[in-house]
Amino acid sequence: MKKNILFVMPSLSAGGGEKSLVNLLSQIDYDSYNVDLFLFHKAGLFINSIPKEVNILELPANYRKFKQEVHESIRLFLKAGQFNLACFRLMFTLINRVIKNSTKAEQTAWKYVSPSFDNLEKEYDVAVGYLEKSSIYFVVDKVNSKKKIGWIHTNYSNSGMDYHYDNPFFKQLDYIVTVSEECANSLRETFMHLKDNVRVIYNIVSPRIIKSLSNIEINYDIINRKNHINIITIARLSHEKGIDIAIDACKLLIEKGHKVNWCVLGEGNEREQLEGLIERSGLTNNFKLLGTKENPYPYIRNADIYIQPSRYEGKSIAIDEAKILHMPIIVTNFKTAKDQINNGENGLIVDLNPQAIVAGVEKLSQDISFKEKIINNLSKEKLGTEEEINKLYEIL
CATH class of the missing domain: 3.40.50.2000 (Glycogen Phosphorylase B;)
Incomplete structure (x- = not known):
């Protein structure tokens, strides 16, 4: 059964x-x-x-109404005589406008969206x-x-x-x-x-699928510019992911005379703010927000370095995927970094500031034997986690 x-x-x-x-x-x-x-x-x-x-x-029909723009949603509920739901929709909107912390807003707003x-x-x-x-x-x-x-x-x-x-x-x-x-x-x-x-x-990742998808053709000029340090980051454009710190690090690298091409795959509510910071920093040709990609693996495979500049993480799937593709990795010292990176062996863990990220980039770019050691160690790791599904079966 x-x-x-x-x-x-x-x-x-x-x-x-x-x-x-x-x-x-x-x-x-x-x-x-x-x-x-x-x-x-x-x-x-x-x-x-x-x-x-x-x-x-x-x-459900009521939630489909609730999802509409606030004025349309309230109109539909009032037309149907669902006055409580009209009030809840208004409260839901007010909470999301008043509470600036999106996490707290989602928690507080649940009691208003729940009746729909x-x-x-x-x-x-x-x-x-x-x-x-x-x-x-x-x-x-x-x-x-x-x-x-x-x-x-x-x-x-x-x-x-x-x-x-x-x-x-x-x-x-x-x-x-x-x-x-x-x-x-x-x-x-x-x-x-x-x-x-x-x-x-643990998050399930399949090396076989990732390696296969990484061979699909893309416009390599985007991620692999000749005579540049080509860096890739995969992250939501949100505060905890530290993209603002990455932009500052990129600026420092340029000021030190390095040619840098840094691409970020992801979307989020800080896009406009980050675009402004990129422009003010004079990095429009060096730091690019490419949006989300259904298949990010060719972008990872064709970069020189993967960087995760996060303020905090749970367990990053993107880091595991970069490891599977044997990519030299730099991560900031968020609490869970050591769950995935053994510093100096399969990647670098650096302090959470632009200067430390710059030092990590220079280490991987200039110390070729160190970079080759990282890649070699990654090639020997068992990185697939398909068997994690068995842990789920046990508690099912």
């Missing part, structure tokens, strides 16, 4: 959590499991990568909120399931999330899954009464 599993996710936009879900779904044994997927927004870069066996659920969702009729054996905040709240409040799992893709201590808001939801979960030992320690320290429920399942 097949088990029925539900995964809940806001969307399949370009992010580490979203890519992690697609990779996980590609590994599931569909002879043993029926899988439904509930998305708050049926869109995103990875929507076409979902396996055909996965059933994507339809959105119906409880799902189907009963599941397991329901998984695959991203922190709303996905988990939905599983707790709206799903009838024998077992409930929340998946945290970041270091909770640095996430800005409100413990007091999450605690009542987390207490109703059978398991809290996270992506690294450092992230697990953070959860156990924060939710000591739930520490026995915390499990680690």
